[in-house]
Amino acid sequence: MPVAQLNGLNSEIFPSFRAAPALLVIDSVSSECFGISAASGACSATPQHVDAIVCTGGIGRGMFNDLRRRGARVFITDAITVGQALAELSAGNLEILNEVASCGGGHHDHKAAHDHGCGCGSQQEEGGSCCGHH
DSSP states (O other), X not given: OEESSOXXXXXXXXXXXXXXXXXXXXXXXXXXXXXXXXXTOHHHHSOSSOSEEEESSOOOHHHHHHHHHTTOEEEEOOOSBHHHHHHHHHTTOOEEOOOOOSSSOOSOOSSTTSOOOOTTSSOOOTTSOOOOOO
8 A cells, every 4th residue: 555654544635646756565465564665656666476565546557457467356345544545455345446547646636735646756648548558
């Protein structure tokens, strides 16, 4: 999950996957979690073998398509913290995102000051479509 700061299950979910300062990875078998700095960008920080990504919907088309090619499911949540999102996931209450219609934009915005640009870090093309990265 993209997070603002690494604080375990109390970490706040960051609204933009691309711009998240860190990623919190939770092992679905052991429930152990570990953090990854995303200072160089979430695209390069995301582990190759992940089952699922839980985010607020602020994920660009390029990253979304890359995750889907790797077999990862992308879930959308309105939760503020990782713990809340995991509870929703365990209860089967999260929606699977099947496509990203355009670049940027979040499902909800609990940090309105953050940029919700194209998920691959490049500029949107005219008409709101993704720049084609990935």
